[in-house]
Amino acid sequence: MVLCCKVLGVSKSGYYKWSRNRNNNSVKKSEILNRIREIYLLSGRTYGSPRVHAALKIEGFKCSRWLVEKLMRENKLFSRIKRKFRKSRGTNDVNHGSPNLLNRDFNPQSPNKIWASDVTFLWTKEGWIYLSVTLDLYSRAVVGWHMKERLDTDLTIQSLQIGLNNRNVEAGMIHHSDQGKEYKSHEFRKELSKANLIQSMSRKGNCWDNAVVESFFHTLKSEMEGVFTTREEAKTWCFNWIEVYYNRQRLHSTLGYKPPLMYEKQMVA
Numbered sequence: 305m306v307l308c309c310k311v312l313g314v315s316k317s318g319y320y321k322w323s324r325n326r327n328n329n330s331v332k333k334s335e336i337l338n339r340i341r342e343i344y345l346l347s348g349r350t351y352g353s354p355r356v357h358a359a360l361k362i363e364g365f366k367c368s369r370w371l372v373e374k375l376m377r378e379n380k381l382f383s384r385i386k387r388k389f390r391k392s393r394g395t396n397d398v399n400h401g402s403p404n405l406l407n408r409d410f411n412p413q414s415p416n417k418i419w420a421s422d423v424t425f426l427w428t429k430e431g432w433i434y435l436s437v438t439l440d441l442y443s444r445a446v447v448g449w450h451m452k453e454r455l456d457t458d459l460t461i462q463s464l465q466i467g468l469n470n471r472n473v474e475a476g477m478i479h480h481s482d483q484g485k486e487y488k489s490h491e492f493r494k495e496l497s498k499a500n501l502i503q504s505m506s507r508k509g510n511c512w513d514n515a516v517v518e519s520f521f522h523t524l525k526s527e528m529e530g531v532f533t534t535r536e537e538a539k540t541w542c543f544n545w546i547e548v549y550y551n552r553q554r555l556h557s558t559l560g561y562k563p564p565l566m567y568e569k570q571m572v573a
Contacts, residue, residue: 350383354369401483402488403504415443428535433538443565445565447467449542457492460487487505524542
C-alpha cells in the first residue's frame with residue numbers, strides 16, 4: 305500500500321478517502337438501481353427515464369437524469385409505451401392532405417355513405433402489433449380491419465379492401481382518416497380511386513375530426529385484460545372482440561343500446 309502511494313504520488317489519507325467515496329458511490333448506485341426497478345415495475349413498465357427520475361427526486365434521491373438513463377439502459381429497463389407516431393413530411397411517396405369533407409358530421413342517414421379509418425398499436429411480449437380498422441359511421445360497425453407487425457401502407461389498404469369485399473359500395477362514398485402517411489400515399493389513393501371513393505382527412509393534429517374511430521380504439525383497449533403473450537394471441541383476441549362481440553353483441557349507447565349490425569339491419573328494414 306505504501307509503495308503504491310509513493311508510485312502514484314498520493315498520501316495514504318488521500319487514498320483511503322478516495323476508496324471510501326468509491327465504495328459509498330457503489331452502494332448508492334445499488335440503492336438507486338433497486339428503487340428504479342421498483343418504480344419501473346409499479347408503473348407497469350410504462351415509465352421511461354424522465355418519469356423515473358422525477359419519481360426519485362420526489363422521494364429525495366439525489367441523482368442526475370443521465371445516471372438514471374444510464375442505469376435503465378444497462379439493465380434493459382425500457383418503457384413499453386411507444387412514442388407517438390410522427391407523420392413524415394416531404395417524402396417522395398406522400399402528397400398533401402385531402403380536404404376535411406366530413407367536418408365532424410358523424411351521423412350519415414344510411415349505410416355505406418361515410419367510412420372512417422385509423423391505426424393504433426397494441427403491446428405484446430413479442431413486441432408491438434398494429435391494428436387498422438375501417439368503420440361505417442352510420443352503424444359504427446367495423447366493416448374491415450387488419451393487423452401486422454409493421455406500420456405501412458399495406459396495413460391500411462388491407463383494411464380498406466376487406467371492407468370493400470364485405471359491402472356493396474356505390475361510387476362517391478366518402479372515406480375519412482387522419483393525415484397519416486399511409487393514407488396520403490400514392491398506393492392508398494390509387495385504391496380509393498379504383499373504388500370511386502372520395503377521400504376526406506382530418507385537420508392536421510386534430511383527433512376530434514376522427515372522434516368515432518378514436519372512441520372505438522379507447523373502448524377496445526379499455527376492455528383488454530392484461531398483456532398479450534404473442535402477436536397471434538392479440539390477433540385472436542381482436543377477432544373475437546371485433547367480429548363476435550363488438551359488431552354483433554356489444555350494446556352501443558349511440559345506437560339506442562343495440563349492437564352495430566343489429567341496428568343497421570333493423571333501421572334499413
